Amino acid sequence: MTTPRPQGVPILRLGDVLVTGLLNELDDKSALLFTDELTERIVSDSARGVLIDISRLEIIDSFVARTLMELTTMSRLLGARVIVAGMRPAVAITLVELGIRLTGVETALNAEQALTALGWQRTLEAPGHDLVG
Amino acid sequence: MTTPRPQGVPILRLGDVLVTGLLNELDDKSALLFTDELTERIVSDSARGVLIDISRLEIIDSFVARTLMELTTMSRLLGARVIVAGMRPAVAITLVELGIRLTGVETALNAEQALTALGWQRTLEAPGHDLVG
Numbered sequence: 001m002t003t004p005r006p007q008g009v010p011i012l013r014l015g016d017v018l019v020t021g022l023l024n025e026l027d028d029k030s031a032l033l034f035t036d037e038l039t040e041r042i043v044s045d046s047a048r049g050v051l052i053d054i055s056r057l058e059i060i061d062s063f064v065a066r067t068l069m070e071l072t073t074m075s076r077l078l079g080a081r082v083i084v085a086g087m088r089p090a091v092a093i094t095l096v097e098l099g100i101r102l103t104g105v106e107t108a109l110n111a112e113q114a115l116t117a118l119g120w121q122r123t124l125e126a127p128g129h130d131l132v133g
Numbered sequence: 134m135t136t137p138r139p140q141g142v143p144i145l146r147l148g149d150v151l152v153t154g155l156l157n158e159l160d161d162k163s164a165l166l167f168t169d170e171l172t173e174r175i176v177s178d179s180a181r182g183v184l185i186d187i188s189r190l191e192i193i194d195s196f197v198a199r200t201l202m203e204l205t206t207m208s209r210l211l212g213a214r215v216i217v218a219g220m221r222p223a224v225a226i227t228l229v230e231l232g233i234r235l236t237g238v239e240t241a242l243n244a245e246q247a248l249t250a251l252g253w254q255r256t257l258e259a260p261g262h263d264l265v266g
Contacts, residue, residue: 009143010154012186015245015255019152021143053145112148121254122148 009053011041017118018045018080019111021053022064031067038071042078049118050075053111055086065100072105082106085114142186144174150251151178151213152244154186155197164200171204175211182251183208186244188219198233205238215239218247 009021018041022034041047052071057064072082085108095102108114116122142154151174155167175183185204190197205215218241228235241247249255 010156010186010189012152012154012244014248019145021145023143053143056143111145115147115253119256120248121256123252123254 011038013041013045013047014115014120016045016047017049017051017115017120018042018047019051019053019115021056023056024058026064026067028063031063035067035071035074039074039078042075042080047080050080050082051111051114051118052082052084053086053114054084054091055088055110057091058088060087060091060095060100062098062100065095065102068105069103081118083108083114083117085109085111144171146174146178146180147248147253149178149180150182150184150248150253151175151180152184152186152248154189156189157191159197159200161196164196168200168204168207172207172211175208175213180213183213183215184244184247184251185215185217186219186247187217187224188221188243190224191221193220193224193228193233195231195233198228198235201238202236214251216241216247216250218242218244 009023012019018038020034020038026034038050042050050071052068054060054068060068068084072084075082083106084102087107108117112122142156145152151171153167153171159167171183174180183204185201187193187201193201201217205217208215216239217235220240241250245255
């Protein structure tokens with residue numbers, strides 16, 4: 001088993017939170033792969049939360065919207081809470097203008113706020129370089 | 134400016150910490166692109182910390198090791214602390230056997246511990262679904 005052909009964004013594990021993202025080239029096949037991988041990882045990593053960063057998406061069509069809604073529902077069935085973060089203002093405008101809905105999908109302004117909602121807290125000060133030596 | 138051809142892993146911003154990763158197919162060109170993008174993002178996002186997840190890397194040769202060392206030094210010059218997280222045991226063994234050094238590169242067992250070192254804290258309990266409604 002060598003390189004499993006990285007389609008899209010890898011899934012990073014931060015404790016019981018999985019962090020991933022969507023790229024522009026989401027077609028039927030990669031959406032299916034993404035859904036499969038994410039749900040499997042939720043189970044294998046016992047994830048309680050999922051952060052999906054969409055700041056790279058320049059457009060959300062009805063297909064992507066449906067994918068996000070389905071992912072949210074599936075994850076919830078597996079016991080994980082999904083937050084979609086980083087939607088561009090232009091994307092939000094287009095969504096409303098086209099009448100596309102993201103029913104049931106929880107959103108956050110950016111990845112930082114989503115991670116905070118999922119139970120991570122930024123402490124006041126990051127440890128400095130002196131710790132590195 | 135449309136799709137900027139996503140080579141490898143996107144860079145996610147979590148407050149003043151950038152989170153990214155390396156994939157297996159790191160050649161000269163993509164290493165250069167990665168270095169460029171990361172250093173630019175450190176400046177534009179005023180990042181204080183960088184988490185590089187390498188759990189997907191199945192091998193680290195001297196080229197990848199040098200890239201990681203250079204990235205660490207460059208980032209430090211820009212005021213950001215780099216932590217490389219998630220090295221596979223087999224990779225660590227190979228590194229030592231081949232005598233490849235990661236001089237100056239700070240490592241962590243996994244992304245979670247790296248993020249903690251960079252100033253994020255996991256709170257006791259993730260907010261449950263009842264908040265979603």
